[in-house]
Amino acid sequence: MTEEEANSILKEIIFAYPYFEVTDEKINYWINHLKAMPYKPVLYRLEKHIFTSNYPPSISQISAIEKEENTFLVKLEERRNKLKNYESK
Template sequence: MEKQELLKILVLIESVYPEFTVKNETVENWFAVCRDMDYSQVLKNLTNHMRRSPYPPLMAEIAAYTFDDYAAESKNMVLEEEGWTQVKYNSPLANQSPHMPWQNEYFAGL
């Protein structure tokens, strides 16, 4: 999504929900999150939200990522949670902590 498209969305939110005010930091914060989203889908989600809710939307309520981006991001989150890291050639390897000098002595005593 381009910044001009985001501004259209924020102005629409502000016109429907008077308690929602657009400031410079609002635009920057929303753009940091929304730049990878699909404008037409976000607009559609916002329209649906306006029909259902008397409150301004949160970013998460109108977010619209492409499925491929979401699937790749989800896979990486699962791998990280399970202690794996993506490395060269996209093969996951277990996270290995750096070898510390005291470990030789500790593990030798086991």
Template structure:
């Protein structure tokens, strides 16, 4: 989320909870954390939270982060794509060499 959206989240909390005072210090602490989050999902969580609780939320109670890409899954997909291009006889030769190596290690 951008800075304007983060300010909107803080303003929404202040509107929902009139006793919640937004100070410069709170903004300085919460703004960098809010900017890492997903605006739409934070508002959804804040709405659900406000319906169930009479006191203001902590940041962790409304936190919602955007999904991250799984670099390991992407790497595995790339390897699978590359392995599909390797000829079957090369794979068989590798398997035989690996079996020979394991048999030598187990003796």
């Protein structure tokens, strides 16, 4: 996510949880971690947290790490095709 989007996530937390302690150091810490995640899934998890918890979230409670693409099946199919081509010669 962009820094602007990370700021908007942090604003949501601050508005929803007035007792959430805010310092420059804490803001920088949160923004650095939030920027490594996709915006919409984090926002979705935050909104869900806001409706279910009286306490502000930790980063892990709203984190959404994008999974790497699983290429195992593609590679397996490529190997099968190579083997078929080799056997047909």
